Amino acid sequence: MTKDWPERLVLVGAGKMGGAMAAGWLAGGLPASSLTILEPNPSDAIARLAADTGAALNPPEPRGADVLALAIKPQALDAVAPQVVPLAGADTLVLSILAGKTIANLRERFPGVRSVVRAMPNTPAAIGRGVTAAYPSPEVTDEQRRWTERLLGAVGVFHWLDEEGAIDVVTAISGGGPAYVFALTEALAKAAEALGLAPDLAMSLARGTVEGAGELMRRERETPPSVLRRNVTSPGGTTAAALAVLHADDGLHPLMERAARAAHAQAGKMAG
Known part of the structure; x- marks a missing residue:
């Protein structure tokens, strides 16, 4: 049995x-x-x-x-x-x-x-x-x-x-992924401070935004993140201006790939 x-x-x-x-x-x-x-x-x-x-x-x-x-x-x-x-x-x-x-x-x-x-x-x-x-x-x-x-x-x-x-890829992506999201939250708060907001308000906005976006993605499980992103982005609007920077050739995608490759390589070094 x-x-x-x-x-x-x-x-x-x-x-x-x-x-x-x-x-x-x-x-x-x-x-x-x-x-x-x-x-x-x-x-x-x-x-x-x-x-x-x-x-x-x-x-x-x-x-x-x-x-x-x-x-x-x-x-x-x-x-x-x-x-x-x-x-x-x-x-x-x-x-x-x-x-x-x-x-x-x-x-x-x-x-x-x-x-x-x-x-x-x-x-x-x-x-x-x-x-x-x-x-x-x-x-x-x-x-x-x-x-x-x-x-x-x-x-x-x-x-x-x-x-x-x-397993080493999983380690680099979901294993370390929460730390990457926390780092993004810190960076978003620092950007808010650089634009003039008080630190407490900047962090509250950043945390609430990441928490809410994560919950929305969980509830809209059948909707690809790319669609959720487009739903927030009006042509010629403020979000589109920011995404143009994040999607540049040296923007978020290649940066995240370099970060993941570094974690993957480190996992290989720890083998044995």
């Missing part, structure tokens, strides 16, 4: 992303008795989550895992893997959200494991609005795929990828 959730889910690392996933899993129906959280420096929020739900936090003898979810910093893998490798057996699914760490690299750290899924979520997972894409090793079973879809879908939109290399 297929289980909706893994009976033994061990989360290694409960920082912002790991904590967001844990909260999303429990809110989505994961029994608290199934979740063990291993985090050497738990935040007050994680401590409260464990206390309020009954999920295990740093038990002295963690049990073996059906799913071992890795949500630590990539540079911590070498130190952490030897501590948790006893929890992963031949039937364990290792679910990793570590940027740059390949399936081959994870197999080296967990030599007894057959099934590995690499995934890349983003920070809006903290409010259930994340975007996650993942790639499974060939050994991942149908049940483990369903577990992955359930776990990662609990914190937002989920996509499977056809090749592992696409």
Whole structure:
């Protein structure tokens, strides 16, 4: 009989992303008795989550895992893997959200494991609005795929990828994308200040504009962003004048491509 959730889910690392996933899993129906959280420096929020739900936090003898979810910093893998490798057996699914760490690299750290899924979520997972894409090793079973879809879908939109290399592209686009949007908000506020508005008003206008545009795009999911853009743009008007600058040969599109390529290249450097 297929289980909706893994009976033994061990989360290694409960920082912002790991904590967001844990909260999303429990809110989505994961029994608290199934979740063990291993985090050497738990935040007050994680401590409260464990206390309020009954999920295990740093038990002295963690049990073996059906799913071992890795949500630590990539540079911590070498130190952490030897501590948790006893929890992963031949039937364990290792679910990793570590940027740059390949399936081959994870197999080296967990030599007894057959099934590995690499995934890349983003920070809006903290409010259930994340975007996650993942790639499974060939050994991942149908049940483990369903577990992955359930776990990662609990914190937002989920996509499977056809090749592992696409993970680095996802990292560069949706993984870092929220930071790019926040940077755009900062830039919009600075532009308002340069035109004479007070800083508080400038930031309020910028934040409200980005929030509202994002919500409009969510509600108009079937409408391409290009159409939404044209709906705001009157020929010869003020928005058209601004877009002429953004759409110049050295404008927003090539700038964003350069930014994404830089992130993609950095993800490649972190591999191994």
